[in-house]
Amino acid sequence: MAKESFIKGTLIIAAATLVARVLGVFQRVPLEHMLGSVGNAAFATSQNVYLMILAIATAGIPSTLSKMVSERYALNQVREAERVYAAALLFGLISGVVVTLLLFFLAPVYATAIKQPEAALAIRALAPALLLFPMLAMMRGYTQGRNMMQASGVSQIIEQILRVATAIALALILVNNGASQAWAAAGASFGGVLGSIGAFAVMIYYLRKLRRLDREAGVRARRSNTPPVSLKAIFASIFALSIPIVLASLAVPLVNFIDSSITVPLLSSDVGEATATHIYGILGQRAQSIAGIPPILAIALSTSIIPVISAAYAKRDMQHLQRQISLAMRISVLSGMPIVLALGVGAFSINGLLFSSLDGAGIIAMLTLGTILQITMMTSSSILIGLGKPYIAMISVTLGIILKLIFSFVLAQFIGVYGIITATMITFLIITYLNLRVMKKVVKFDVMGKRWPGFMLATLLAGGLGYLTERLGEQLVGITAQSVKYGEPLAVVPHAGHKIGFMFTAGFVGIVVLVVFIVGLVVFRVVRRDELGSYPRIVQKVLRPIMQIQKVGSRG
Template structure:
């Protein structure tokens, strides 16, 4: 029997699924560097990024909107109306998927020509069929979230990523083993998303059938006849009215959800054109491969934990705001930002200072480690942008982050056009960071108009010291170990250097947070359970009675 999940349990399930899916997604990128050349990597990454952007445009924000609409109707006992909304959402997903898949397949040569990545044609056409099912899957996930059954979406995400990796990498090994070139190998890996869509769809279909049988059984046991859509209230709601409600609520969420995908899509699509005055065609292909395969995959790591922890508190903000408990809203919004500072920054810090060793350990060589370092450093601002977006949603202000995102997009485009011809890939990354910073600052200004944020107060200087000192020490430790282990096998040397940097950065960071009183016992007591236990364990020598 399918049981409803509590708010905390549901949040934990979704966070755990997102964590697992993100890590599995990372392991799809690593084999690219070993299996494909620069052109093949660029082809896969260009196709994958366009696919992710289109998927975000088609579904971003809509499942959340549907979950709210479904939840409201079930709370009011209007079950038939909720099912009518679900039916409308499935129809929208099916039509949208068909249109997007067809357009992506047909226009693949046009996009490849615009982006100057000719190998991308096959990859674009291989990944296009995945768009047939994923919009429908997204709508179904929204419905189950509205019914408070979070496991369905979580399990489908994990199955999707497993089949995507196994199917795509396995098929590529076969294709490349038969002697086909990198364009076919990249297309084979891209086709892994189609395998993932089949797996996710099968999981959602199984849950949907089980829930339908359960609903029918509950109706019979309660002595109710099965009613037609609309029930006793008369004719069913027109789809037109349903779609108007969906789009009114979801368009702001779609715009903000596509920020990171748009930034990466812009870079990959116009990289060859924007940097042609700086790089020749061969070096541009190598740099683009390093950026899209190595830097983008590693840059996806720092936001995972911070966003998952921050997201668990957003419903609390929304609840407190709806009850006009502004003191609690202020406390919780400040706490969320404090959490992302304490948890997101050290991960980004480590990947930045140890970029050379981490890149060399995971990929074929440390080539492109400078790009990895700069992009992972910029994820600090990506984290604050996404978290402040969520806070504004909790404050029932979805339009503001949408407008701020549009401003950020404008800055990204203008700065990329100005900097990329002079600084190449670094110009693109700098422009992305400026985009994230601008959105964050505008979001914080809007939040402060509602409640006064107090993230660290007078502790900003000690906090910056707690960041700068471990960064310098970690960088020194990494290069010291690399020098000492120069005679070792490359991978062992990179592993030792990365481990040394991690120990130095992590140890010094925790020590300085406590020694400089950046983290106080009051902070620790206010954090979510898992983080509170971890910090209490680490800081126990400094704070005897932290909890």
């Protein structure tokens, strides 16, 4: 029963995260059409600032709180578990008030410093959401610790639905009434506030339901002869566990925050402030939204295996641990690569289909192709945390962020925004390398082993044929990537006929890449028949018919 409950909980959280992230990614498409260059840059900056501060404000406590509450309830230490939860809520309340005030009053200072003064309104509009989100995070951690996973899942989905609907509606109303881009971006940002209120209401409902179930089951905080643990001791225990976890998980929010802060100042001297703002609008609003798609499935698949790794390591079952780490890394790479390739080589058509102009496809393509390194970084960091080594992941991220800053400032002088994106790719690569190096000291494992050549061949073949399909589609549409000049705002605005052509081209590119990649994995024996049972069921269903190729090959 415990195993079934765990699997059910994992599926609920994974499904909710998937829905929430997809909604979050695609809210930017209509907003990009409504907001101009300045508005897109302002909205993207507000989101990146908000996500980074939110991660710091909650300090990784939800996952730590879940662990501490679960352990105490298992030992029937109900009073102590509730005291831990109360302490976490107090921290959430205090940190929420502090960060909200800081964000509201310092927004103009920060916006002026990064040469995006229009972003101040959008940041301020989102600041009130931080009043509730830290407490909301604690509530989610508590309910997860009590094994009520649906509370977190439903609250995430409601939050995103309200956020997306409000953001689009307010931006549309403001734009239609002649508001400035800065005010339209602020209206879109305010969607996060209503999202937090909706999620908070959902969590209150589930907490009341949990209390009612406790009363019916006779669960109560029993008196103990031992003195209650002090708040100081509780906070010390919470932070000792949570700080390395939050620093390890800050890599992506920090990278995006750095890009928000340095892109316009670094590019302004070469292309002018208006064009630099337009370029950052493409990077922050378009490229980051498309690049957010590949990690969704890969991280959901790999994250579900992390508790298994933790359990195997606790039992010192090194053979099982070796298999599970290899499988987790392999699944993340194999499931992420075809999506990365499809979105990367088809970036021009995807850009034309979804967004308001055709310039910036190269930025989208490069950032998206680099997300395969983000996938490996996030998976390896999670495995290190599962192995009880969050401090190693924290050190890797810290070194990577320092190098991100250095390489961004150096490379931007030579290749502009592509230098900033290259710095991001280098950061994720270095963090992955450092993580893998430590993991291999714990247990010897291979992600692909001798199958790397076959994997590279499948990748090159799928990417190459996908690119040829993209170029053919561009010729049929009548607009090629080479005809759109980089850095010129609204260089070409696609009409309805173009968008239909781009839709079919992007679809065909995706199909070609996916089919060729999967067949390539089987033909080059990267995925083998005898290990098919170790993959998730949905993967088995896709691969089993294609495995006949290996069967025929072995007979020959």
